[in-house]
Amino acid sequence: MFENKVYKHDIDSPIGSLRISASDSAILSINFLDSHELTFSDINPIIEKCKDQLDKYFDGGLKEFDLSLAPEGSDFQINVWNLVSEVSYGETVSYETIALQIGDKNSVRAVGNANGKNPIPIIIPCHRIVGKNNDLTGYAGGLNRKQWLLSHEKFFSGSEKQLSFFEEDKIEFNV
Structure with missing residues (x-):
């Protein structure tokens, strides 16, 4: 479906560690991690924007996300x-x-x-x-x-x- 590199970046949040996966053009997934060990640190502008918006969401300052999404499903x-x-x-x-x-x-x-x-x-x-x-x-x-x-x-x-x-x-x- 997409031909771009997949970037993965782990972040801490109030509900535990999250892994954000993205292509060069859209967010592909966010996964809840069972471990506190942050292992992926690839970052691109899409992940940076997502990370910033998630931080604002968790701080209570963002109520609506403005991100390009590409979920795979039926x-x-x-x-x-x-x-x-x-x-x-x-x-x-x-x-x-x-x-x-x-x-x-x-x-x-x-x-x-x-x-x-x-x-x-x-x-x-x-x-x-x-x-x-x-x-x-x-x-x-x-x-x-x-x-x-x-x-x-x-x-x-x-x-x-x-x-x-x-x-x-x-x-x-x-x-």
Whole structure:
């Protein structure tokens, strides 16, 4: 799909180490790392811009990313990720809502599977998709990270919609 070199750069974040992969023209993936050891330090202008925007996001100063993305997936997955990308900062929608937007109310599980295969979490905000009863279900990075991201966005957006998710105001995250 792309013929450019793939650059990889590891960064620290409040939710653990992340690996950003990019071509010369777009972000290809962001992966959660289990180790704190940062091993890749390739950098190009695309990764530098992504790193800067992620830093601002985690500081609470950025609510919408402006990056070129090139996620690889099936047509269905790309469709789901495009719909997920429309969910605003500080808001959540259900897997069922995304399935209805696709036009197939019976595709809730397929939507969940596509969400779980999202190669660019945080930027394609799959953490904003929740279960039918606002349950925190499924997140490739783990439910602690999903809860942290939602709490972070709730705090910086002033949104009260997500308050029912959390028993405590403070969420501690240990990697």
